[in-house]
Amino acid sequence: METWLSWARGPFFWASLTFMFLGLARHVFVTVWEVVRATRRAGDKRIPHRKIAAVTLAWLLPFGKIKSRLAFGLTSLVFHIAIILVPLFLAGHVALWQRNTGLSWPAIPHLLADVLTVTAVLTAVCLVLQRAIAKDTRRLSRFQDYFLPLFIAVPFASGFLVMHPAWNPFPYEPTLLAHVISGNVLMILLPLTKLSHCVLLPGTQLVSELAWHWPPDAGSRVGIALGKEGEPV
Amino acid sequence: MTQHKYSYYVEEAALEVTDRPRKFLEAFAAVLEYGNYGIALDAYARLSAKCARCASSCQLYEATQNERDIPCHRSELLLRVYRRYFSRSGVMKARLFGGFELTDDYVELMAEEYYRCTACRRCKITCPLGIDHGLITHLARWLLAEVKVIPKALLVAVREQLDGVGNTSAIPIPALKDTCEFLEEELKEQTGVDIKFPFDVEGSNYVFFPAVSDFLLEADTLMGNAAVMHVTGGLWTIGTGNYDGINYGLFYSDRMMERIVNNLIGEVRRLNAKKILVGECGHATRSAWFVPTFGGRGAPPVVNCIQYAAQKLREGKLPLKRGKIIERVTYHDPCNIARAGRITEEPREILNAICEDFVEMTPNRTENYCCGGGGGTVSIDEIRKFRTGPMGKRKAEQIRTTGAEYVVAPCANCKKQLREVCEDNGLETVQVVGLHDLFLRVIDFGPSASVDANSRTADEGVEEAIQQTTEKEG
Numbered sequence: 001m002e003t004w005l006s007w008a009r010g011p012f013f014w015a016s017l018t019f020m021f022l023g024l025a026r027h028v029f030v031t032v033w034e035v036v037r038a039t040r041r042a043g044d045k046r047i048p049h050r051k052i053a054a055v056t057l058a059w060l061l062p063f064g065k066i067k068s069r070l071a072f073g074l075t076s077l078v079f080h081i082a083i084i085l086v087p088l089f090l091a092g093h094v095a096l097w098q099r100n101t102g103l104s105w106p107a108i109p110h111l112l113a114d115v116l117t118v119t120a121v122l123t124a125v126c127l128v129l130q131r132a133i134a135k136d137t138r139r140l141s142r143f144q145d146y147f148l149p150l151f152i153a154v155p156f157a158s159g160f161l162v163m164h165p166a167w168n169p170f171p172y173e174p175t176l177l178a179h180v181i182s183g184n185v186l187m188i189l190l191p192l193t194k195l196s197h198c199v200l201l202p203g204t205q206l207v208s209e210l211a212w213h214w215p216p217d218a219g220s221r222v223g224i225a226l227g228k229e230g231e232p233v
Numbered sequence: 234m235t236q237h238k239y240s241y242y243v244e245e246a247a248l249e250v251t252d253r254p255r256k257f258l259e260a261f262a263a264v265l266e267y268g269n270y271g272i273a274l275d276a277y278a279r280l281s282a283k284c285a286r287c288a289s290s291c292q293l294y295e296a297t298q299n300e301r302d303i304p305c306h307r308s309e310l311l312l313r314v315y316r317r318y319f320s321r322s323g324v325m326k327a328r329l330f331g332g333f334e335l336t337d338d339y340v341e342l343m344a345e346e347y348y349r350c351t352a353c354r355r356c357k358i359t360c361p362l363g364i365d366h367g368l369i370t371h372l373a374r375w376l377l378a379e380v381k382v383i384p385k386a387l388l389v390a391v392r393e394q395l396d397g398v399g400n401t402s403a404i405p406i407p408a409l410k411d412t413c414e415f416l417e418e419e420l421k422e423q424t425g426v427d428i429k430f431p432f433d434v435e436g437s438n439y440v441f442f443p444a445v446s447d448f449l450l451e452a453d454t455l456m457g458n459a460a461v462m463h464v465t466g467g468l469w470t471i472g473t474g475n476y477d478g479i480n481y482g483l484f485y486s487d488r489m490m491e492r493i494v495n496n497l498i499g500e501v502r503r504l505n506a507k508k509i510l511v512g513e514c515g516h517a518t519r520s521a522w523f524v525p526t527f528g529g530r531g532a533p534p535v536v537n538c539i540q541y542a543a544q545k546l547r548e549g550k551l552p553l554k555r556g557k558i559i560e561r562v563t564y565h566d567p568c569n570i571a572r573a574g575r576i577t578e579e580p581r582e583i584l585n586a587i588c589e590d591f592v593e594m595t596p597n598r599t600e601n602y603c604c605g606g607g608g609g610t611v612s613i614d615e616i617r618k619f620r621t622g623p624m625g626k627r628k629a630e631q632i633r634t635t636g637a638e639y640v641v642a643p644c645a646n647c648k649k650q651l652r653e654v655c656e657d658n659g660l661e662t663v664q665v666v667g668l669h670d671l672f673l674r675v676i677d678f679g680p681s682a683s684v685d686a687n688s689r690t691a692d693e694g695v696e697e698a699i700q701q702t703t704e705k706e707g
């Protein structure tokens with residue numbers, strides 16, 4: 001168990017973290033590259049940046065947006081807040097970082113962390129239930145749409161049990177191992193699944209706008225490529 | 234000859250195309266190479282959250298509750314093709330495990346589904362990821378067009394415009410001039426003023442491009458246009474080289490769209506004129522907004538006639554009579570000018586200035602519901618039941634709730650569709666008109682003019698005009 005744990009917390013953790021960073025960085029890099037290329041090619045280079053920024057911001061902080069689908073929107077919003085705050089600002093995590101890298105930043109109070117952790121687990125389950133119950137979402141859902149929230153809940157649930165051994169029906173070390181491994185796997189999944197929206201979301205509004213900014217001769221070049229130039233309508 | 238293969242008619246040639254999946258993919262590859270769609274498809278294919286927020290924003294799904302009408306579900310049809318054939322992971326997955334293949338039946342399915350969406354883009358504003366289903370519909374239709382799946386109504390119009398008489402309604406120049414002369418006489422009778430439709434005036438500030446069908450169907454709108462230009466002293470002209478703002482390329486092919494927009498630019502240059510003035514037409518305006526795309530630097534600026542009028546009103550250059558229009562009026566925001574928030578306030582400024590009782594539909598502006606005939610579907614007469622039924626139901630309810638007598642819709646397509654929506658949904662008393670139709674009733678042409686703001690029909694107006702003139706003379 002010891003060796004497993006030190007492997008999960010050591011090489012596997014660093015490998016997962018590196019994979020996540022590189023994977024997400026690749027997403028960002030490719031997007032920026034494509035944005036630059038598309039803008040260069042566009043005949044109309046006037047992009048309404050301010051409007052796009054406003055819409056992007058409205059969706060990054062979607063407090064005003066949830067009312068149209070209140071239950072689902074609220075669950076989703078709370079879920080997102082919890083799963084972003086806890087891993088980054090849990091005192092235990094901050095301490096680990098400091099010990100290993102010397103970097104440090106403020107942590108959130110223990111009680112808040114506990115509340116948020118439980119919230120993350122509950123909202124994850126709720127999201128899946130709501131998805132399954134509502135007809136519209138059920139119809140669209142793929143396997144990953146059910147799997148991912150539930151999987152995200154695993155490191156939170158196990159982390160909570162690690163922090164509160166008194167309530168933990170399982171032995172400490174396997175719980176910690178489950179926590180670390182699931183956390184690592186999640187990092188690997190981040191760039192590979194729809195979870196990559198964590199870095200891509202800020203760019204999607206711009207991307208949607210750019211797709212309408214065509215190269216001036218795109219149509220005729222497609223015509224030539226297909227051997228249809230000069231063809232009657 | 235046409236055949237009932239799809240809900241809409243297509244030409245015989247469309248039914249003879251073989252090997253469609255391969256041709257579809259070839260076109261897709263070319264479009265990705267030369268266009269800018271790849272950037273969006275790539276993002277959408279990776280990101281879709283499947284949260285179904287878009288479902289509740291589409292009027293069609295609201296009405297049918299049919300899975301096929303969920304925007305994200307429809308877009309997935311094309312994204313699946315993209316992922317399988319044009320993303321690295323998709324190609325690899327297919328090689329290893331097989332799975333989805335593009336078949337003729339699948340092309341058929343897309344042909345049906347992408348003409349059930351009006352590309353109104355209402356759903357885009359509710360998608361957290363900004364997925365633009367209107368863009369997907371637009372692109373899918375272009376790809377379908379490359380395997381000749383094009384509604385006949387649209388194809389025939391574009392053929393007439395690019396390879397035929399020169400405009401979508403096939404109106405020859407003499408007929409156009411006759412119509413305008415008739416309108417001038419009509420204007421003289423109604424207003425007592427000599428208002429001209431100037432032709433081929435070189436060096437004009439504005440070349441006017443209405444939906445050419447207005448010359449056949451919307452006399453009041455055109456007279457309103459001319460009247461506004463007259464009182465504001467606008468230097469405008471109609472070019473006999475090209476007088477059609479309609480661009481159905483927007484609805485099915487960027488190749489056609491490019492040619493049609495370039496023709497607008499060409500006409501402005503031929504006349505050595507400065508700007509493009511688009512008539513009351515949503516999609517014509519949106520297409521003309523692509524002028525900078527094709528015209529590069531020095532492309533003529535594009536002004537919609539409502540923007541022009543509102544500007545002049547603000548500057549105090551559009552004198553209005555004291556009596557406002559008393560009937561209840563509501564306003565329909567055409568998707569193509571309102572969705573992105575580009576023209577939403579100008580028409581309201583005008584309506585508030587000229588109407589006693591202007592009421593809003595809800596929701597409105599950028600969140601308006603499509604008339605139900607967007608994306609060119611209004612021209613497809615054989616799907617009227619669909620347009621005015623599930624697609625138009627929401628709009629009919631909106632109109633009914635306002636209790637308005639007049640629905641102002643500054644768009645040739647919206648007007649046709651809304652008239653049919655009203656007819657088919659028990660709203661026969663509602664009149665669908667253009668903004669300039671109402672304008673015409675309230676413009677103050679000065680002492681020589683005569684017409685009452687509340688004259689109901691052209692004929693009544695004429696009668697009253699005569700009466701008033703006699704009174705004045707008396």
Ligand code: SF4
Pocket residue numbers: 290291292293303304349350351352353354355356357366367370603
């Ligand atoms: S673009 Fe309009 S019609 Fe098409 S799916 Fe979206 S809301 Fe529905």
Ligand code: SF4
Pocket residue numbers: 140281282283284285286287288304305359360361362363364
């Ligand atoms: S709102 Fe956007 S992410 Fe959600 S289901 Fe619709 S298209 Fe997909």
